[in-house]
Every structure is written in structure tokens, then in C-alpha cells.
Amino acid sequence: MSRKILVVEDEPKLASLLADYLKASGFEPSCLGNGLEVVPWVREREPDLILLDLMLPGRDGMEICREIRTFSAVPVIMVTARIEEIDRLLGLELGADDYICKPFSPREVVARVKAVLRRARDGRMEDVPGLVLDELRYRAALNGRDLDLTAVEFKLLQLLAAHPGRIYRRGQLMERIYPDPRSVSDRTIDSHIKKLRRKIEAADPEARIIHSVYGIGYKFEAE
Numbered sequence: 065m066s067r068k069i070l071v072v073e074d075e076p077k078l079a080s081l082l083a084d085y086l087k088a089s090g091f092e093p094s095c096l097g098n099g100l101e102v103v104p105w106v107r108e109r110e111p112d113l114i115l116l117d118l119m120l121p122g123r124d125g126m127e128i129c130r131e132i133r134t135f136s137a138v139p140v141i142m143v144t145a146r147i148e149e150i151d152r153l154l155g156l157e158l159g160a161d162d163y164i165c166k167p168f169s170p171r172e173v174v175a176r177v178k179a180v181l182r183r184a185r186d187g188r189m190e191d192v193p194g195l196v197l198d199e200l201r202y203r204a205a206l207n208g209r210d211l212d213l214t215a216v217e218f219k220l221l222q223l224l225a226a227h228p229g230r231i232y233r234r235g236q237l238m239e240r241i242y243p244d245p246r247s248v249s250d251r252t253i254d255s256h257i258k259k260l261r262r263k264i265e266a267a268d269p270e271a272r273i274i275h276s277v278y279g280i281g282y283k284f285e286a287e
């Protein structure tokens with residue numbers, strides 16, 4: 065049975081373009097253009113995933129997402145027109161599963177839809193085969209090779225890997241890793257991530273597990 069995707073988008077051209085791509089990928093899309101229609105529709109029809117535009121007539125996407133979360137765990141991908149907005153949305157912890165910025169390619173949207181559905185089905189992202197984290201000894205190995213991480217690199221990897229697909233802002237990473245995050249700069253995180261990636265690549269040149277999210281931060285995702 066094909067999965068029902070609700071596309072909430074008030075630009076009719078964009079909505080039908082997305083619907084076409086989703087249909088071509090075997091999904092069953094439905095489109096809504098007014099924010100007020102969304103919650104009743106979701107309650108009644110129980111879609112498998114919602115693509116939710118932020119700026120909508122009637123009611124905005126943030127409010128809708130919050131309300132949906134009070135009664136449903138359906139995966140929600142928020143769509144915004146401004147990259148800076150994503151940072152703010154992340155801070156609000158609305159419970160969305162992913163964020164996409166306009167303009168986007170419909171192909172990318174379909175790929176994100178598939179990834180989010182896969183994650184929802186598995187309860188978590190698929191493991192990275194061969195990655196082993198030993199919390200007691202702060203050691204990580206990939207394909208049997210010790211990554212030889214520093215304590216900070218280990219904590220970063222552990223934190224990112226614990227929530228695959230979740231985007232962390234640099235500030236969030238710092239808060240969780242340093243006892244006093246005010247003493248370090250954003251760039252410190254970047255340089256630790258760079259070294260961590262280098263060590264992962266040295267163990268497995270094909271492993272792409274730590275991803276930069278442009279203008280925001282980082283996430284862990286197996287490809």
C-alpha cells in the first residue's frame with residue numbers, strides 16, 4: 065500500500081509539482097493550501113508524513129506542528145523560505161523531524177521524505193555497519209580500526225550518533241560537551257568535527273556519517 069503524504073503548501077504550482085514527484089515515486093500525495101484545514105484533516109485521515117510549509121494563510125506551520133504533536137507522532141518535515149529561520153525553529157523544539165529550505169529541488173524533497181519515513185519505521189536510523197562506541201573507555205572503532213579519538217571528539221561522535229538525522233546547532237553541541245561553553249568559540253567545534261571526520265575517513269574512506277548542514281550545524285546520518 066502506498067504511503068499517504070500530506071503536502072501543506074499555499075503556492076498551488078509548487079504543491080502540484082511536489083505532488084507529481086511524490087506520485088512518481090510511488091507515494092499517495094494530498095495537498096492542502098490553508099493552515100486552518102490541516103489539523104482536522106490529519107485527525108481524520110492519518111497521513112504517513114506531512115510536508116508542512118511555515119508561512120500559510122489561516123494558521124502558521126509552527127502552530128500547526130505544535131498542535132499535531134499533542135495527538136500524533138506522524139513525521140513532519142517543515143518547509144521554510146529562509147535558511148536563518150531553521151535555526152530559530154530548531155531552538156523552539158517544535159517536534160518536526162526535518163527541515164527543508166526553499167528553493168528546493170523536488171528530487172531532494174522526495175529523498176528527505178524517504179529518509180524520514182525510514183527513520184520513523186525503524187524507530188531510529190540504521191546503524192553504521194562496523195561502527196562501535198565504547199563509552200566506558202571513550203574509544204570508537206570503525207571496521208575494527210581504532211579511531212584514536214580525543215575525549216571531545218568521542219563525545220561529539222557519541223552525541224551526534226545518539227540521534228541520527230537530528231541537526232545540532234554548534235551552540236547546542238558546545239553546551240553539551242563543555243562544562244563552560246562560554247569559554248569556547250563556534251570555530252572550536254568546527255575544528256573538532258574536522259579532525260573527527262579525518263579520523264573516520266582514515267578508517268574508511270567511504271564512510272560519510274557526519275554531515276554539515278549549511279549555516280546551521282551538524283548531523284549524523286548513514287548514507
Ligand code: CA
Nearest residue numbers: 074117119120
Ligand atoms: Ca507559504
